[in-house]
Amino acid sequence: MSPNNRVQTGTHFEMGNWACTEGAIAAGCNFAAGYPITPASEVANLLAARLPKVASTFLQTEDEISAICSAVGASWAGCKAMTVTSGPGISLMQENIGFAVATETPLVIVDVQRFGPSTGVPSVGLAGDIVQVARGSHGDYQIIALCPQSPQEMFDLTIRAFNLAEKYRVPVFVMADGFMGHMREQIVIPGKDQIQLKNRKIAEPAETVLDRQDFLDVNVAPMPVFGRGLKAHVTSSCHDEHGMRNLTDPEVMHRYAMRPIEKILSHRDDIVQVQDECEAATIALVSCGTVSRSARAAARMARAEGLNAGTLRLLTCWPFPDKEVRKVAERADHMLVLENNTGQLYPYIKAEAAHACRVSFLGPQILGQIHDPRYILDHIKEIIK
Amino acid sequence: MSKITIFSETCKGVDDCGICAHVCPEQLFEACKEMNESGYFPPEIKHPDECTGCLNCMICCPDYAIVVEKDEDRPANKQEDHDVAE
Amino acid sequence: MTATAHPLRQKYTRSHIKRTTTCPGCGIGTVSQAILRAIDELQLDIDDFIFVSGIGCSAWIPSPFYNADTLHTTHGRPIAFATGVKLGLPDKHVMVVSGDGDLTAIGGNHLIHAARRNINLTVVLVNNGIYGMTGGQTAPTTPRGIKTVTSPYGAMEHDFDISPMIVAAGASYVARWTTHHPRQMTRSIKKGIQKKGFALIEAVSQCPVQYGRASKLGGAVDMLKHYKENSIRINKAQKMDAAALEGKIIVGEFIDREKAELSEQWLQLHCEVMEDR
Numbered sequence: 001m002s003p004n005n006r007v008q009t010g011t012h013f014e015m016g017n018w019a020c021t022e023g024a025i026a027a028g029c030n031f032a033a034g035y036p037i038t039p040a041s042e043v044a045n046l047l048a049a050r051l052p053k054v055a056s057t058f059l060q061t062e063d064e065i066s067a068i069c070s071a072v073g074a075s076w077a078g079c080k081a082m083t084v085t086s087g088p089g090i091s092l093m094q095e096n097i098g099f100a101v102a103t104e105t106p107l108v109i110v111d112v113q114r115f116g117p118s119t120g121v122p123s124v125g126l127a128g129d130i131v132q133v134a135r136g137s138h139g140d141y142q143i144i145a146l147c148p149q150s151p152q153e154m155f156d157l158t159i160r161a162f163n164l165a166e167k168y169r170v171p172v173f174v175m176a177d178g179f180m181g182h183m184r185e186q187i188v189i190p191g192k193d194q195i196q197l198k199n200r201k202i203a204e205p206a207e208t209v210l211d212r213q214d215f216l217d218v219n220v221a222p223m224p225v226f227g228r229g230l231k232a233h234v235t236s237s238c239h240d241e242h243g244m245r246n247l248t249d250p251e252v253m254h255r256y257a258m259r260p261i262e263k264i265l266s267h268r269d270d271i272v273q274v275q276d277e278c279e280a281a282t283i284a285l286v287s288c289g290t291v292s293r294s295a296r297a298a299a300r301m302a303r304a305e306g307l308n309a310g311t312l313r314l315l316t317c318w319p320f321p322d323k324e325v326r327k328v329a330e331r332a333d334h335m336l337v338l339e340n341n342t343g344q345l346y347p348y349i350k351a352e353a354a355h356a357c358r359v360s361f362l363g364p365q366i367l368g369q370i371h372d373p374r375y376i377l378d379h380i381k382e383i384i385k
Numbered sequence: 386m387s388k389i390t391i392f393s394e395t396c397k398g399v400d401d402c403g404i405c406a407h408v409c410p411e412q413l414f415e416a417c418k419e420m421n422e423s424g425y426f427p428p429e430i431k432h433p434d435e436c437t438g439c440l441n442c443m444i445c446c447p448d449y450a451i452v453v454e455k456d457e458d459r460p461a462n463k464q465e466d467h468d469v470a471e
Numbered sequence: 472m473t474a475t476a477h478p479l480r481q482k483y484t485r486s487h488i489k490r491t492t493t494c495p496g497c498g499i500g501t502v503s504q505a506i507l508r509a510i511d512e513l514q515l516d517i518d519d520f521i522f523v524s525g526i527g528c529s530a531w532i533p534s535p536f537y538n539a540d541t542l543h544t545t546h547g548r549p550i551a552f553a554t555g556v557k558l559g560l561p562d563k564h565v566m567v568v569s570g571d572g573d574l575t576a577i578g579g580n581h582l583i584h585a586a587r588r589n590i591n592l593t594v595v596l597v598n599n600g601i602y603g604m605t606g607g608q609t610a611p612t613t614p615r616g617i618k619t620v621t622s623p624y625g626a627m628e629h630d631f632d633i634s635p636m637i638v639a640a641g642a643s644y645v646a647r648w649t650t651h652h653p654r655q656m657t658r659s660i661k662k663g664i665q666k667k668g669f670a671l672i673e674a675v676s677q678c679p680v681q682y683g684r685a686s687k688l689g690g691a692v693d694m695l696k697h698y699k700e701n702s703i704r705i706n707k708a709q710k711m712d713a714a715a716l717e718g719k720i721i722v723g724e725f726i727d728r729e730k731a732e733l734s735e736q737w738l739q740l741h742c743e744v745m746e747d748r
Binding site for chain 3: 004031033052053055056057059061062063065066069070071072073074075076077078079081095096099208209210224226227229230231232233234235236237244245
């Protein structure tokens with residue numbers, strides 16, 4: 001295993017944060033900026049050691065705002081760029097997450113979530129940022145958020161995140177948490193040729209930007225990356241297809257906001273991934289992330305007792321897997337939403353499912369500690385009564 | 386002599402701006418009697434032959450509205466190395 | 472043959488941008504010219520530049536006007552974005568053009584750290600002593616006593632002396648000039664561009680509509696006269712006492728030194744690590 005190689009093929013026993021780092025490097029990340037924050041710091045530490053070995057750059061910034069801004073700048077310089085933080089850092093980054101969305105900047109943001117609100121408990125996991133990553137910046141917009149449930153998936157989904165970022169010119173979040181980040185499990189890294197990578201389309205030279213469409217294409221405009229004489233005009237002000245600011249034409253305002261949304265939603269079938277193990281289930285346990293491990297165990301225990309329970313695991317929480325939730329709701333009698341928070345995805349799931357079945361929410365007995373499968377099982381039994 | 390071109394339509398006027406008039410060591414700029422389309426009174430130069438080719442106006446105009454094409458036969462002007470209106 | 476346009480405008484600006492967006496008499500346009508003249512005199516290709524600007528009147532110098540890669544960022548953050556651009560494209564010239572509010576208030580931390588890192592950026596900080604675009608609020612550079620829309624009883628805070636601050640933060644090159652000194656400004660911008668390190672050119676510029684009115688200094692011409700009468704060269708100022716310097720604008724080069732630059736160190740590290748294979 002040469003550290004100068006991007007793909008560390010083999011079987012490893014490491015923590016999730018290690019897997020995430022290796023996933024980023026295997027994906028071709030060549031710029032990362034970060035600020036220390038528990039429980040994400042290991043990713044930054046590992047990137048600082050590994051990135052130079054693959055001729056790439058790590059910048060420890062003065063704060064999280066600088067981290068996301070410099071990552072966006074590097075992306076516009078042509079880099080596959082990322083930043084990594086936890087909930088408080090995401091809060092600081094919100095304005096510039098909006099900037100990345102509005103300028104259609106490919107970017108990966110790893111969020112190793114922790115217990116909130118506020119400073120809370122740095123080393124305890126909580127799915128505290130599920131809504132924040134989708135709605136934390138002002139205005140209406142769509143981002144992509146992927147939900148790993150294990151160190152292995154922190155590797156796999158970080159690669160997927162980079163690919164989706166490049167394909168859709170959008171910030172993509174990897175929603176890990178403190179438990180997963182610090183937990184050690186087996187991670188299998190395949191051979192280099194088994195890893196598919198995606199690269200952004202680059203714009204062609206033109207006389208002026210008016211002769212080229214650099215933004216607002218629902219099928220993703222080629223990106224006018226800097227330093228190639230493309231004379232790109234990039235602004236987070238309301239702009240038209242050429243990137244030129246327009247604050248007077250209501251139709252341009254509408255397109256500026258709507259097209260990036262349509263860009264994601266019209267491709268949602270390509271983006272959304274779920275693991276549907278609810279075939280004939282009358283009770284569907286819906287979850288994502290670390291909680292899915294409890295949900296799976298509970299469903300197995302329930303079935304062993306003759307109860308018809310199944311799991312729907314969301315590997316993508318944004319764009320919201322509406323179709324997939326609805327499909328399961330139309331088959332089941334009851335949908336039980338399990339989250340390690342007070343119900344962040346729950347309202348969205350309920351809105352999609354309530355017409356077809358009963359929907360309820362079960363948080364953990366103790367917030368911050370993922371559900372004991374037996375606690376879920378007891379609750380299932382209550383529901384069936 | 387130097388050839389001075391003033392782009393009146395981009396000018397913001399002698400009264401409202403007036404930087405060219407201020408930096409010209411020969412005080413050659415005067416307000417026109419007619420407004421431009423934006424409602425400003427751009428300058429005009431009554432005696433262009435008195436222009437020394439110092440380029441102060443061209444360098445200072447915030448609206449890129451003045452071009453001075455120097456007469457190459459004229460000796461170099463000391464003014465060019467100094468601050469404007471020293 | 473009559474010139475059809477200002478040569479700098481013709482060569483370096485987007486032809487479809489018909490109007491400048493500044494108030495009559497605003498010094499920002501003079502600084503804009505000083506920058507393009509520097510690039511022109513150095514005979515550099517504007518396509519080898521990336522211009523990054525924040526929010527405020529001065530940030531409109533490169534964007535949308537300059538016909539080059541331009542990145543118009545969120546308020547206070549151009550230096551942070553520019554750092555990423557430079558590290559991603561170390562062979563290109565990355566220039567930040569923004570105002571005193573953008574770069575020393577909300578953006579102060581990024582400015583200080585970029586100087587400390589000594590990353591090879593050229594920052595033209597247009598200092599007009601006020602928040603012009605939003606209607607004349609107090610800035611960290613508004614002198615004490617001036618009445619603005621947010622200090623209607625007179626500003627009580629003291630103002631920043633930006634150039635010495637950024638020298639102390641570690642910059643390789645710092646210079647300050649006013650719009651009364653466009654040629655010197657161009658010379659310093661050229662030096663900043665060529666400097667391998669963090670370069671700051673503080674461009675004191677008149678804002679007649681907001682600052683001129685608030686300070687009662689008057690219009691553009693009055694303010695330019697004020698700059699001329701109150702500018703003192705730094706080598707002269709160093710021999711004067713504080714009382715004599717009250718209300719004066721110290722101009723000139725504050726520092727010009729050599730020290731290890733960040734993007735170059737990164738390239739070196741990449742080579743060294745690869746050699747260890």
